[in-house]
Amino acid sequence: MPNVVLIVGSAPDAVRCGDWPRAAFSSIVVINNAWRVRPDWDYLIHPDDFPDDRLPSDERSGMASIIKSNAFVPAQNAFGGFVYAGGTMAFTAAYWALKALKPDVMAFLGCDMIYPKNAPTHFYGVGTADPLRDDVTLRDLEAKSGRLFAKALRYGTVCLNLSNLPESRLAIPRVTLRFIERLTSVRIKALKAMLEGAVDPISIETADTLEAELGYFVEHGRYWEHASDFDEAALEKIDHRWRSSVDQLPASVAPSDACWGHGRARKADIDQQEHRVSRDVPSHPVEGA
Helix, strand or coil: CCCEEEEECCCHHHHHHHHCCHHHCCEEEEEHHHHHCCCCCCEEECCCCCCHHHCCCHHHHCCCEEECHHHHHHHHHCCCCHHHHCCCHHHHHHHHHHHHHCCCEEEEECCCCCCCCCCCCECCECCCCHHHCCCHHHCCHHHHHHHHHHHHHHHCCEEEECCCCCECCCCCCECCHHHHHCCCHHHHHHHHHHHHCCCCHHHHHHHHHHHHHHCCCCCCCCHHHHHHHCCHHHHHHHHHHHHHHCCCCECECCCCCCCCCCCCCCHHHHCCHHHECCCECCCCCCCCC
């Protein structure tokens, strides 16, 4: 069985996974309040300042694992640290899962980082728009998404987005639950080959080099204590490279997109330019298709 990890955030459509079959996923990682969406999660990841009264009961905590900074800081550091990866929990949870669980696929739901002004921002109502705060590591969420996608792919993991909201700033290919349920080892291998053909290795190498040269690494993870030391223009240059590395990613992937056992696809065969990943994501197959 493929190792498919579901990562659940708190966007309004996170509740869609409440009745999804557990067999579709090897592990379920929930972020902050998302433990309320379904009872059978395996890992709850939250920052150290998350209020105790929002945590699950001791009984539920004893049946699963609670992940705090002593675990997720070293994991995120293994992939370059918070300054480059992005200091919000959607990215932190992803890098932790990547390191700790070594999935074949990480499927995200409720991690869109979109906060409408006149509608619920979270599945429980209105909450804090953490990824939109004034933070030097979060100036370009799409670039941070691209970095995660590229880093994960090189680590052997495909990142996919199960959202069906009109917009998502988690700019990675969208799929349906049915797509996830149909994954096999052979199909994942073909999917990886197709997506590897859609990323730009030169941009990735350049971004990695710029990060290394800049050397913005904060081992304890509290990067905000050193924010005045960071050159925003230099970080923007790196973000631009990460954006460029995934410019050719398809906005969505379906079984018909030559990823079921046909080996490496040419970049030009994956999708047309108008269907690339962006903040405004075009329509994709209906759930269950």
